[in-house]
Amino acid sequence: MSYAFTYEVPIGPDVYARIKEGLGAEPPKGLVAHLAYRTEAGLRYVDVWESEADWEAFVEERLHPVVDGVLTETLGFRPPEPPLERLDLVDAWIGERARGTMG
Template sequence: MATAVETTFHGITLTEYDDLLRRLEFRPGGASEPGCLFHFATPTEDGFRGIDVWESTEAFDRFVRERLGPVLEHLGIASPEVRVTEVHNYLIASPDRRGGPVR
């Protein structure tokens, strides 16, 4: 079941977020982690918030354990607040929208 994950980082600048992406070998507008259907980040008053939809909670947990957690530890960044919710539905861009919406 798809899972929405909201991660809120306090005391982190968007420049530090960009560095975190680079260290995880991601680039803006590029491919995401296997199992992550999409990701976006927004600034907050004291940091940033990432919003993801993952194929499963297990896929997110694996990413945190194997990739994100070690990089955060190396950079001395505290773990974020995490909120996980079950996704009822999500939509993605279609490479071919010639048919248009069903009426």
């Protein structure tokens, strides 16, 4: 069963780029799609994963170590986790070009 959610973070594209660089080019196991777009408050993410367990493993093993370092360096502290809004996903249709970056 897929796991999909959205959440907003108070960072800009520059900080996002540093986090993504720290994560490396290898896509995480179980990731179906990740979208990041600008909002008035920062960035909003929409993620689709094969399972909640895949998301949780990625967070603990890869995301948090990178985010902790970048945000502590950038902001001087690590803000609390943003609340996730779970999505009742019906379908995720991913195009052939989806693995690249959109600019």
